[in-house]
Amino acid sequence: MPAPIKSAKPDFEVIRRNKVYEEVAKQIERLILKKLKPGDKLPSERELAEILQVSRSSIRDAIRGLELVGLVEPRQGTGTIVRERPTESSVNPFADALKRRQGLVTELLDFRKMLEPPLAARAAANASAEEISEMEDILLRQEKKQSRGDAAIGEDAEFHYSIALASGNSVVLKVIDTLMDLLRDTREHSLQVEGRAQKSLAGHRRILAAVKRHDAEAAKSAMRRHIEDVEEIVLNTKF
Amino acid sequence: MPAPIKSAKPDFEVIRRNKVYEEVAKQIERLILKKLKPGDKLPSERELAEILQVSRSSIRDAIRGLELVGLVEPRQGTGTIVRERPTESSVNPFADALKRRQGLVTELLDFRKMLEPPLAARAAANASAEEISEMEDILLRQEKKQSRGDAAIGEDAEFHYSIALASGNSVVLKVIDTLMDLLRDTREHSLQVEGRAQKSLAGHRRILAAVKRHDAEAAKSAMRRHIEDVEEIVLNTKF
DNA sequence: GGCAAGTGGTCTGGTAAGCGGACCAGCCCA
DNA sequence: TGGGCTGGTCCGCTTACCAGACCACTTGCC
Numbered sequence: 001m002p003a004p005i006k007s008a009k010p011d012f013e014v015i016r017r018n019k020v021y022e023e024v025a026k027q028i029e030r031l032i033l034k035k036l037k038p039g040d041k042l043p044s045e046r047e048l049a050e051i052l053q054v055s056r057s058s059i060r061d062a063i064r065g066l067e068l069v070g071l072v073e074p075r076q077g078t079g080t081i082v083r084e085r086p087t088e089s090s091v092n093p094f095a096d097a098l099k100r101r102q103g104l105v106t107e108l109l110d111f112r113k114m115l116e117p118p119l120a121a122r123a124a125a126n127a128s129a130e131e132i133s134e135m136e137d138i139l140l141r142q143e144k145k146q147s148r149g150d151a152a153i154g155e156d157a158e159f160h161y162s163i164a165l166a167s168g169n170s171v172v173l174k175v176i177d178t179l180m181d182l183l184r185d186t187r188e189h190s191l192q193v194e195g196r197a198q199k200s201l202a203g204h205r206r207i208l209a210a211v212k213r214h215d216a217e218a219a220k221s222a223m224r225r226h227i228e229d230v231e232e233i234v235l236n237t238k239f
Numbered sequence: 240m241p242a243p244i245k246s247a248k249p250d251f252e253v254i255r256r257n258k259v260y261e262e263v264a265k266q267i268e269r270l271i272l273k274k275l276k277p278g279d280k281l282p283s284e285r286e287l288a289e290i291l292q293v294s295r296s297s298i299r300d301a302i303r304g305l306e307l308v309g310l311v312e313p314r315q316g317t318g319t320i321v322r323e324r325p326t327e328s329s330v331n332p333f334a335d336a337l338k339r340r341q342g343l344v345t346e347l348l349d350f351r352k353m354l355e356p357p358l359a360a361r362a363a364a365n366a367s368a369e370e371i372s373e374m375e376d377i378l379l380r381q382e383k384k385q386s387r388g389d390a391a392i393g394e395d396a397e398f399h400y401s402i403a404l405a406s407g408n409s410v411v412l413k414v415i416d417t418l419m420d421l422l423r424d425t426r427e428h429s430l431q432v433e434g435r436a437q438k439s440l441a442g443h444r445r446i447l448a449a450v451k452r453h454d455a456e457a458a459k460s461a462m463r464r465h466i467e468d469v470e471e472i473v474l475n476t477k478f
Numbered sequence: 479g480g481c482a483a484g485t486g487g488t489c490t491g492g493t494a495a496g497c498g499g500a501c502c503a504g505c506c507c508a
Numbered sequence: 509t510g511g512g513c514t515g516g517t518c519c520g521c522t523t524a525c526c527a528g529a530c531c532a533c534t535t536g537c538c
Contacts, residue, residue: 055497078514079505079513300525
């Protein structure tokens with residue numbers, strides 16, 4: 001195993017002003033990942049401006065960026081739609097990050113292995129009836145998709161997110177946002193791998209079952225096992 | 240126990256442009272927390288501008304903010320010094336957040352209870368000789384301070400940070416940054432409480448001992464026990 | 479005592495991001 | 509066909525930030 005870089009503890013970190021359109025791009029990207037399928041329409045630019053509380057110009061800058069990367073295609077008069085497959089555009093910043101990506105995926109999984117089992121235990125202890133039925137819905141959607149042979153990427157992420165929600169700890173949500181940011185470059189790879197794996201479905205079923213009978217220990221170990229399965233798949237997948 | 244607020248899963252979050260001087264203020268605040276004692280001088284405005292790669296005006300705006308809150312006192316010709324005790328200034332945004340604070344402290348501790356034990360286990364498995372001796376140094380400083388009756392706030396945080404570093408997972412570091420941001424409003428309370436507790440010292444000793452003999456299970460349970468101790472102290476402290 | 483170096487305090491002019499609004503051009507449906 | 513939606517374009521204004529200059533004050537050294 002290659003030693004991960006251990007950064008010295010810095011007193012200061014150079015400050016970079018965050019640009020609004022970059023922030024907008026992130027959120028749109030996240031929306032696409034979580035809820036939208038290729039072919040779906042984004043909310044209109046004016047709507048987005050309203051929702052995100054920024055000007056339409058900033059929305060447009062963001063969309064222009066996503067268009068350059070090939071994620072999205074604006075059509076005058078119709079709206080902006082999510083592309084089928086991220087096109088291989090000439091502008092591909094991801095290519096550079098290939099090597100770092102592999103390490104990051106591994107570390108993210110390792111982190112999830114630490115955090116998610118106790119999270120599942122909390123969820124088993126605290127989950128309300130609504131939260132459980134939400135999980136069931138997501139799982140059902142995942143099953144339907146996979147039986148059609150589709151990758152259930154969004155559903156996979158949603159399932160884990162719903163577990164986090166049910167833990168009743170709002171700090172977790174902030175942390176998840178951080179992880180999502182880290183995931184941006186990696187999205188296609190680790191999530192798709194996970195989303196395609198049949199094993200993932202079985203893992204989710206076991207976790208949900210434990211949560212439903214409020215068995216914290218079982219939920220914890222089911223989650224641990226599930227992530228170890230995913231880990232195995234990822235490690236055996238060529239990048 | 241009051242039910243924590245369970246926010247609905249938001250598709251979007253309003254975008255706020257981060258202002259450079261706010262970012263600067265955060266970093267200075269963190270520096271004060273980690274390294275500086277009351278009476279110490281901050282680096283000069285020109286130095287800070289150089290280090291953080293921002294203009295002196297932004298540094299000044301940030302310092303003006305910290306001055307308003309009473310954290311810091313600029314003296315012409317001398318420098319800017321850290322105040323003895325945060326003065327009760329008329330501008331006290333923290334007062335409003337009192338109720339939320341209590342909840343946040345609890346949730347943060349709960350989160351740490353989930354994350355830090357497996358983190359300690361990783362540290363026990365991976366820690367290098369240098370990392371272990373770093374931990375020993377920190378612990379020694381903490382012991383010295385506490386035997387003088389001082390609160391060892393910085394050392395406490397440093398100890399936990401060194402454990403995180405030794406886990407060899409860089410994702411954790413990102414997450415810690417997120418937590419630090421959340422901690423800002425809470426700093427005085429939870430950290431000081433923890434820093435003052437004699438029990439915390441004993442807990443750290445046990446953790447370090449386990450890490451030194453690379454006993455992952457022992458490190459994990461020592462950390463769990465330590466955080467539970469801290470939790471108990473915090474819960475029995477009036478806010 | 480006085481000077482030089484370093485500090486915070488103040489002011490100015492310039493730049494770029496973002497805002498808000500107006501208007502155009504294309505699409506779609508009643 | 510027209511009205512209402514969409515994205516495309518343009519312009520002027522505001523704000524945060526930068527860069528640099530200069531002042532006022534403290535400190536320490538000669």
